[in-house]
Amino acid sequence: MKILHVSTGLSTGGAERALYNLLAGGLANRSDAAVVSLRDEGTIGPLVAALGIPVYSMNMASFISGARVIAGLRRIVRSFEPDLIQGWMYHGNLAASAAAWMNQNRTAVAWNIRQCLYDMKVEKPLTRQVIRANRCLSRQADAVIYNSCLAKAQHESFGLAADRSQVISNGFDLERFRPDPETRMAVRREFNTPKDALVIGHVARFHPMKDHASFLRAAVTVARQVSNIHFLLAGREVSLQNPTLANIVPLELMERFIFTGERMDVHRLMQAMDIFCLSSWSEAFPNVLGEAMACGAPCVATDVGDCRDIVGGTGILVPPSDSVALAEGLLAMSMMSTADRAALGLAARMRIEERYAIQAVVEQYVELYQKMTE
Template sequence: MKVAHVIIGLNVGGAELMLKRLIESHSQQSDIEHVVISLTDQGVLGGQLNEQGVELHCLGMFSIAKGPAAFFKLRKLLRRLRPDVVHTWMYHADLLGGLAASSVGLRNLVWCIRSTDIRKGGSKVTLLIRKLCAWLSGRLPRVIVCAADASRQVHETVGYAPNKMQVIPNGFDLDKLLSTHTSITSIRDDLGISHDCKLVVSVGRYNPVKDHKTFIKAAGKVAAQRNGVKFMLVGRDLEHSNPQLMALIDATGQADAFYLLGERNDVSACLQASDVFCLHSVTEGFPNVLGEAMAVGLPCVTTDVGDAAYLLDKPEWVVPAASPDRLAEKLSAMLSLPVAERAALGDAAATRIREHFTMDVISRRYYDLYTSLINSK
């Protein structure tokens, strides 16, 4: 069977990484072929997929004004490819991909929803597109896959067809997460962070929905109260050249406690070099990076967003979103635990991922979904 994936772009993000992992998980199966169509360009991940032999098409839609041209390119491409299943990822691709697939008679359409409450950080255009998708959800897709149950609930509330929806969470490739080409000790050594220091890591691009403001305020409070604790921020635009970010850090009076690494391709090594992971978003669907931190055995503190609390399954380490004082309290409490207790929390987190959220399990669920669509009347 041939599955054509339509996605807005292929830079590093939760949906993009999940798509890449899904394709890689089927690489040894001769009965399934994946084609990827980016509405914009190949981004960071497109080249990697191309190197693995995945057919890739880029449509150059860098603005809404280019939407009609991209639609007709997509329509022409889908007519030529004639995939057995069209799988679209996120709102823009759901709308354009759904309309294009339907217009050329491709009925096995799967929409994929990754977000929860886009009113926090979502543009007016995105909100409008979601509204259009809700209106079309009863007609275009045969199945709507949500990455989180919280996401399913929100989208049913805004008008998505409930009879079309099912939840398939993200899956994690443990072999790749636990193996790293970067020396874990070298990360601390390169940054000049003592191995006696406790290191809290945050991973995620600089964006309002990630709420770095709350994390930095909380971290500043903890750093002012405790000696020997450092905070490492990993992700796009988390660099000293970002004036907004630097203003937040300088305002804490604890700038020496922060290390800005920017976007990296060794996130797993950064996680494994740390003592505690913190997710501080104001909205999430199914947070990939929390699962990755759990998979490598890190004890975690998270805000109560999307399916984060469900994934972590440790309510005592969950705090309300946008609450720097509460987050500071929990981080301080975590750092105060004996090493053995933090290690036990990390071991429990890794076991939860291993038993419920491996890529093998999730890969099979998508394969079965595609097969059921093709085989059904």
């Protein structure tokens, strides 16, 4: 089976990493695959290419370059001759349908929607138009995949085709994301973390919905009450030079905050974390939550998307956009005994093993693709 994956982009993000995880987790071995990025190859493109999968970058900067992108897609489709085209994210979904129309043979089309739809007003004007176009054209897709039950419900309520939709959760490489005491010590030495420090971690690119400001406000509250707590933040454009985040952390607490910027070794950084925090006010199925749990880190997370179902009884959930509640959750987790936190971390790891192993998720995609191409 030949499958062409068409993604809005390949920068570091949940959807892009989910695509790579599927391919690396076995999907690439079950099909002849190629990947198209409407933008550039980003950080994920080279990883996909290293799997031996062709990656094509359309370098689309705006709709002005749309004609050039369409021509490029036509060439790729006619050369590759896919049996199925899989779109990733709103723009990628539309491009996937357009690519299928260009193919001379009948080509199955699957869409993949990777976010919740709490409020259209928070989306950029152009993105709102693209989402509306998804609504209008969704009945022409053979399948609409969501990674979150809430995302499915919200998009169906908005008007996307319900009779073509199904949920396939994110999956995780349990060998890459696993407890590793040696790596834990190495990372803590790298950042000169005191041996008795309790490290709270946060991993997310800077974006309003990730709500870094609420996390930092909560972190400051916790730091003032617990002297041995340190914070490790990783993510593109996440630093105190960012105007949105400047002046939240007082000077006297600065030495207890580490900002790494964008990192490609998140699986290593998570080993150093005693507690993981997700502070977003909008998510569908956040990869970082499952990754941290797979590494054995108990989590304090906002109750958004499918976080409640992911965490289960292995962590603490708090309301979104509430730094006071977030601080209370972090304090509660921090005040637990080391043994109690370790027990929660072990339960979190077991939950990911039982429900979200990448191999099981790959099988769900393969089964769907086989049905679509029969």
